[in-house]
Amino acid sequence: MRISLMSALAAIVLSNPILFNPVLADSWQDTLEAAKGQTVYWNAWGGDPQTNAFIAWVGQQTFERYGVALRQVKLTDTAEAVTRVLSEKAAGQDDEGSVDLIWINGPNFLTMKEQGLLFGPFVDGLPNAQYLDLSPASPNSVDFTVPVAGMESPWRLAKFVFNYDSARIDTPPLSMTALLEWATINPGRFTHPAPSNFMGATFLKQALIDLTLDTAVLQEPVTEDSFVAATRPLWKWYDALRPTLWRGGETFPENQSVQQQLLNDGEIDIAMSFDPASTAVAIAQGLLPETARVFVPEGGTIGNVSFVAIPYNAASREGAQVVANFLLAPDTQAHMQNIEVLGAFSVLAAAKLKADARATFATLQTAPGLPSLADLGPTLLEPHASWMTRLTQEWARRYTR
Numbered sequence: 001m002r003i004s005l006m007s008a009l010a011a012i013v014l015s016n017p018i019l020f021n022p023v024l025a026d027s028w029q030d031t032l033e034a035a036k037g038q039t040v041y042w043n044a045w046g047g048d049p050q051t052n053a054f055i056a057w058v059g060q061q062t063f064e065r066y067g068v069a070l071r072q073v074k075l076t077d078t079a080e081a082v083t084r085v086l087s088e089k090a091a092g093q094d095d096e097g098s099v100d101l102i103w104i105n106g107p108n109f110l111t112m113k114e115q116g117l118l119f120g121p122f123v124d125g126l127p128n129a130q131y132l133d134l135s136p137a138s139p140n141s142v143d144f145t146v147p148v149a150g151m152e153s154p155w156r157l158a159k160f161v162f163n164y165d166s167a168r169i170d171t172p173p174l175s176m177t178a179l180l181e182w183a184t185i186n187p188g189r190f191t192h193p194a195p196s197n198f199m200g201a202t203f204l205k206q207a208l209i210d211l212t213l214d215t216a217v218l219q220e221p222v223t224e225d226s227f228v229a230a231t232r233p234l235w236k237w238y239d240a241l242r243p244t245l246w247r248g249g250e251t252f253p254e255n256q257s258v259q260q261q262l263l264n265d266g267e268i269d270i271a272m273s274f275d276p277a278s279t280a281v282a283i284a285q286g287l288l289p290e291t292a293r294v295f296v297p298e299g300g301t302i303g304n305v306s307f308v309a310i311p312y313n314a315a316s317r318e319g320a321q322v323v324a325n326f327l328l329a330p331d332t333q334a335h336m337q338n339i340e341v342l343g344a345f346s347v348l349a350a351a352k353l354k355a356d357a358r359a360t361f362a363t364l365q366t367a368p369g370l371p372s373l374a375d376l377g378p379t380l381l382e383p384h385a386s387w388m389t390r391l392t393q394e395w396a397r398r399y400t401r
Helices: 005-015 022-035 049-066 079-090 106-114 127-131 176-185 198-211 224-244 256-264 278-284 317-327 330-337 355-362 385-399
Strands: 039-045 069-075 101-104 152-159 161-165 270-273 292-295 301-309
Touching (some): 039 317, 049 069, 049 317, 049 330, 069 079, 101 317, 152 317, 176 224, 198 224
Parallel strands (some): 039 069
């Protein structure tokens, strides 16, 4: 049943009088009125059919509820949209830009922020931001070490996890030190994607965070001195791990999908992913055994948030804010987390949700191999992007011929 817009706004205001006052409510009402009839061109990576279908569903909902049409501009690389906005600024097109919303992360966000290409800050003005943890150290507030400062809004969580076959492992190793001990006892039963692939590089970053004596330095741009000091324990650990790997560490799976196939075929017992729901999805698709499960190290794992940002010259900036706000609605986030829809984990803080919303999320945690948010433990911040480049270069120098 549809709830009237004014009733919904009233409920938000009454439920949180500290965050929402009549001035803010009126301001959001003005945004909603201005957004009616607008078409939002959301520039988003188009390589995943499930994500594309979810974006199409979002468009149906925002049109029915708010009169805001949504069109996905499918990208192969986010830099395409960033370049377009840069070109428009260079041409003096400071209004009526062709990009209204961008799915963005990391270096592309930094480029837009440094070049003055972003509209905002706007996140604090979104009513559904009340459900976010926006503390300074939250992944919602930092994008690859760059403070978000309200210039982009979160919408989905990615988190590094290990998966394993519980029919062959009773208790998985819960630290990198324990992983080495397990691999030594079980030679040939573990591997990782080549670090030239994102997943292999993420494994190295996770190991670095677990093993280094000073994690704070990882939030700063890498220097030669900091790299040598921080990675010394990592290379000592990896030197011991490598001979225990599948095929003696002489060859590596090309990517996560190849490694998952090795797990399914019983050639290895532990694999990895950057999607906590991927194991459950793979089980449902017959790509992993029903005994596959997810685990994370005791201290937590690297995670990052996918954001949406609004260019400074967006033609439909009000409509873009409506879409960003809708993406943060608890019902939207629960729908997104359903593995039959998308299976992407929510960016919302469970403690900030009302009881009915928490109950909705609780009903989703039923599929075999699907962890709960509590199972995933703390989300650790990504190191500065320069660390990944330096790590993969050094790994290749040490371990490839």
